Amino acid sequence: MKIVFEDVYKRYKIGKVDVNALNGISLTINKGEFVCIAGPSGSGKTTLLNLIGCLDSSTTGNIYFDDYNITNAKEKVLEKIRKEKIGFIFQSFNLIETLNVFENIEYPSIGKKVNKKELYERIENFLKEIEITELKKRFPNELSGGQKQRVAIARAFVNQPQIILADEPTANLDSATANKVISLMKRINKEQNTSLIFSTHDYEIMNMADRIIRIHDGKVKGEEIKNG
Numbered sequence: 001m002k003i004v005f006e007d008v009y010k011r012y013k014i015g016k017v018d019v020n021a022l023n024g025i026s027l028t029i030n031k032g033e034f035v036c037i038a039g040p041s042g043s044g045k046t047t048l049l050n051l052i053g054c055l056d057s058s059t060t061g062n063i064y065f066d067d068y069n070i071t072n073a074k075e076k077v078l079e080k081i082r083k084e085k086i087g088f089i090f091q092s093f094n095l096i097e098t099l100n101v102f103e104n105i106e107y108p109s110i111g112k113k114v115n116k117k118e119l120y121e122r123i124e125n126f127l128k129e130i131e132i133t134e135l136k137k138r139f140p141n142e143l144s145g146g147q148k149q150r151v152a153i154a155r156a157f158v159n160q161p162q163i164i165l166a167d168e169p170t171a172n173l174d175s176a177t178a179n180k181v182i183s184l185m186k187r188i189n190k191e192q193n194t195s196l197i198f199s200t201h202d203y204e205i206m207n208m209a210d211r212i213i214r215i216h217d218g219k220v221k222g223e224e225i226k227n228g
């Protein structure tokens with residue numbers, strides 16, 4: 001899915017004060033691209049990811065998925081897009097405390113027509129690749145931050161979405177683990193043409209991306225295209 005932002009503004013109101021989190025963002029992210037959104041704290045990275053993820057709506061401006069303008073779409077339509085096309089890795093993980101690791105990863109597939117055998121195989125393979133197989137029966141409160149982060153990553157990929165959005169996906173990982181996890185994500189990006197859109201401060205990730213979009217005060221301040 002191609003994503004197009006056309007002069008997008010996002011304004012939050014706190015009491016009488018307006019916070020302009022996004023100030024006229026225009027950008028295009030092509031299907032299968034690996035893009036990093038970089039910028040200082042408060043520059044609007046999470047806000048941007050939330051809009052792409054249909055978790056929030058813009059104040060003004062248009063957002064297109066392929067040629068479909070999602071700006072005024074009904075919540076039901078947005079929910080369908082979220083469920084079918086997008087995988088999220090949140091800054092705060094958002095794991096379900098009452099489900100164990102395996103169940104957390106399986107969760108986005110519940111209620112969907114999926115082949116359970118294939119799904120379980122996919123989950124087992126993923127657990128192995130990110131080295132958390134032995135943790136699969138544990139609950140989130142029994143995991144370290146980096147382990148939770150890897151569970152959140154596996155959960156985002158389980159339904160093979162077209163777009164993966166990740167907010168600082170390696171913030172809690174040591175550099176060796178981060179490298180492994182990002183290499184795996186990059187491989188999936190290449191094999192399945194999954195778009196990866198990450199907010200990050202991590203130069204190692206930026207080096208692996210196709211493109212870096214720099215934002216500042218809610219505006220695009222520049223971009224850098226990588227050779228691969």
Ligand SMILES: Nc1ncnc2c1ncn2[C@@H]1O[C@H](COP(=O)(O)OP(=O)(O)OP(=O)(O)O)[C@@H](O)[C@H]1O
Pocket residue numbers: 012013014019020021039040041042043044045046047048
């Ligand atoms: N729900 C909200 N209500 C009010 N203001 C908000 C809200 N969410 C974000 N903001 C403000 O919008 C601006 C952009 O925030 P955002 O979370 O997008 O930044 P960020 O680039 O993700 O920062 P960080 O690197 O610290 O995660 C900030 O000034 C922030 O205080």
Ligand SMILES: [Mg+2]
Pocket residue numbers: 045046047091167
């Ligand atoms: Mg953020």
